[in-house]
Amino acid sequence: MVRPVEVNNPQDGPPCPVCGTPNRPERQFCRRCAARLRPAASVAPLPWWRTIWPFRRRVRVGSGRWPARIVAVLVVLALVLAAFLLVPVARSLFEDTKDKLGSANQVTPANVTASAEAPGHPAAAATDGLTNVYWGAPAIGDSLICTFATPFRLVGVVVHTGVSTEPQEFNRGARPTLADLQITSSTGRVDTRTLTFADKPGPQTFRMGISDVLSVxxxxxxxxxxxxEQPIALGEIEFFKRT
Incomplete structure (x- = not known):
């Protein structure tokens, strides 16, 4: 709507961009047609990093396209890396839980050999189920090797050290106090566990939890x-698998 302008009320100032009527400099709207005398200030576009959150922000066309793609690629790589690291851990926890909830049966080696053995004390004596006979290792560093017909989940090892379960006989003989157990899986992976034996007769149990075992x-x-003076006596070693 156009309002009449009083002739006796002249005003000097910039003309209205719509109707050309002069207006005082402090006016915001034309006194005749009410058009805006000063254009609204334009708002500068936001940088890309200001558009990530919240999502409903006005942005210039193409703003943040490449940085956003880089962020997306980094997120995908982080997820892949997390999966690579966490999947084996999750599998280990799952298998460990099954070991605890399941039962165990003894498994007999298909073949038993030794790097060295004292006369009358062969390697097979360590897996014959008898504790009054033993494998005699001539020196520290000698080893006993047990191989199995099929891979299995090794959940525990029981070891009897010494020449006898009788304390007096046990103390008269040489017996191991420390050993390394090298466990080889069907994939060729080798896990090494250190076994520290209590210097006393009787069974000593060691928990394992290793899959696809083929040899120990x-x-x-x-x-x-x-x-x-005497061979180092290993009375018996027993292996247990999860069932």
């Missing part, structure tokens, strides 16, 4: 008693 090698690292 026990290497004597330290011993007590008359080492060098």
């Amino acid at each position: 090698r026990l290497i004597i690292r330290a011993a007590a008693g008359p080492v060098g």
